[in-house]
Amino acid sequence: MQSLDIKHHIEDLQKIRNFMELRGIATHNTRLDRYARFYEEIEVRGTQSIDAEAIFKNSVDSRFRSPGDWLLYVLREVHELMWIMKGLQTHTPLGVQEKLETVVGGRDFAALDRDSRSRDAQFELRIASYFCQSGFEVDMSTDTDIIASTGKFRFFIECKRIGSETQLRKRLSEARSQLRKRMPKNDGARIVMGCIAADVTKMAFSHNGLTFGMTNEHSRDIIQRKLVDIADRFGGALSFAAPRKLLGYWLQIHIASLILKPDPPTPATRFSSYQIPRPNLNRRGRRAVYFFYEKFEEVSVKDARAAPPQALAPRSYVTIPEGSTFSLDKEKLNTFLTQAGIADDEEPVAFASLNIKGKSEEFTNFDVSMLPAEYLDEWRSLVEEKPGEAAAKLIAAMYLQRYPYEPPSENDF
Known part of the structure; x- marks a missing residue:
């Protein structure tokens, strides 16, 4: 998600708060309220002059060393909420009320949240947003984290946030066991498939906070390499032995990134995905995979409000003048x-x-x-x-x- 004008963040936060308030979920004096105050003060005072510690006084940490740190940590949270709201505006899933109530009660920043329930619910809503935006009927009211149905397909998705290498096998094994119990063998004419969505941000970046790249492409490649490395190193944990209808694994990293070039540096949020499909799929499975990817690509587009990219010519060499x-x-x-x-x-x-x-x-x-x-x-x-x-x-x-x-x-x- 590109870095948008401050006014867009304020507008979208107000939409989220209105959506929750209409459902009887109070947002005053919650983290949503503090994010809104943060952006409102930036609009008036500027990033360098804002007293972020006065707003997030219970979340002060050694990782917040500069105004830029505060900006990126808030951006990471707000962009995820904006993405969630984009899906909820298109389609409101069954069972969303309980998820939203849990999300509001979390700590200000994922890096400081020791009670995982809030961020677990937020991750489930983030994944659900892809399906809501793609025209699926989404159900979050059952034991399965997400059931997404449309036309000839029904996907059962289990969502896991994985904080360390030691957790990986345990959490993925747990997800496979849940799918075995919860997926029906058939659903009439619909093709039923399971998917495991795993947020591996903290595995890739143990601080669970920020990263940076020299360019937009460099930032993207750093995170993609992290995903590929995790998939390669822990391929044994990505088992397809059972359930038989497990379509694939969907690894995700969600992190704020400071893109240094061109000047001035640009803050942005990366939602980077790496899909690992089941090998040797049959015809029905291949159809499901193609459909799944097609819908994912449909909604993974640039925000229309973002400024157009600056025209720049990459260079492959540099000439250092004599006398240097x-x-x-x-x-x-x-x-x-x-x-x-x-x-x-x-x-x-x-x-x-x-x-x-x-x-x-x-x-x-x-x-x-x-x-x-x-x-x-x-x-x-x-x-x-x-x-x-x-x-x-x-x-x-x-x-x-x-x-x-x-x-x-x-x-x-």
């Missing part, structure tokens, strides 16, 4: 390269610099961590033979990653 100088701390670099990854609370540590015509660029552990693994593998082979050339190429690669588009004038590099 660089430096690199090999010991720090080696330390970064031997680490498994960057810790949630880790601070940027500079290890290299580049000076072009008096303008200095510093590069940190975050810059090298975002380079593709394939590039670093090739670089390691070069560093043994030509260390000076390898250092220059690494700095040039990080510079290109930082400035991935053609400069607007000949005086820029």
Whole structure:
């Protein structure tokens, strides 16, 4: 979901609150109320001047270090609610009342919510929204999390939020057991299929908070790689042994992302999916998969209110002018390269610099961590033979990653 104008967030939050109030669900002095106050104050004072701690006084945490952190954490929550509301405006599922009452009672931020019921219900509503927007009749009133019916198809969906690697097998096994008990063997002429939707955000990002990317595409690719890695590493847990009508697994990551380029940086929310269909499906199963994907793609479209993308020309190389100088701390670099990854609370540590015509660029552990693994593998082979050339190429690669588009004038590099 793209970053929209502040006024759109305020309008959509009011729609959500009105929807709930009409159903007898009070929203005053709840997290919805605080999100609305946050955006209303931004509209008046601006992001840098707002006193977010006064609004979210029971949710102050070491992860909220700057106005940008507050903006992204709120954005993550509000965009999910906006997506849910988009579905509820199209079709109101049976059983939605209890889900909404549970959602309102949660803590302000998922990263701080120790009682999982609120975010579990919110995830179920997020998945239900895809089906509501796609023209399905949706039922959330039974033991099954979501039953979505339309035409010749009926999908039984179990939703699981998975917070750690140790939970993965247990939660997916539980979902398969629930589908075995709850899915009927047949439903007249309808094709009955099961699906397990799993939110693996906290597995991929243990802080359950924010990420960033140099460009929109880079941000997308970081999250997709996380999903593919989880699917590859835990393929054994993604069993299709039973139930026989299990159509597939639907892995999701939902996270706020700061997109650094082009300037100014843009906050956005990623709802990234990775579908794992049952292998060797029969004809009826293939029809169900194609239909399922088709409906998913129909609603996964850009919000019409978002500003059109800026026309930019990506560049594949960078020319560093004569007279430029660089430096690199090999010991720090080696330390970064031997680490498994960057810790949630880790601070940027500079290890290299580049000076072009008096303008200095510093590069940190975050810059090298975002380079593709394939590039670093090739670089390691070069560093043994030509260390000076390898250092220059690494700095040039990080510079290109930082400035991935053609400069607007000949005086820029």
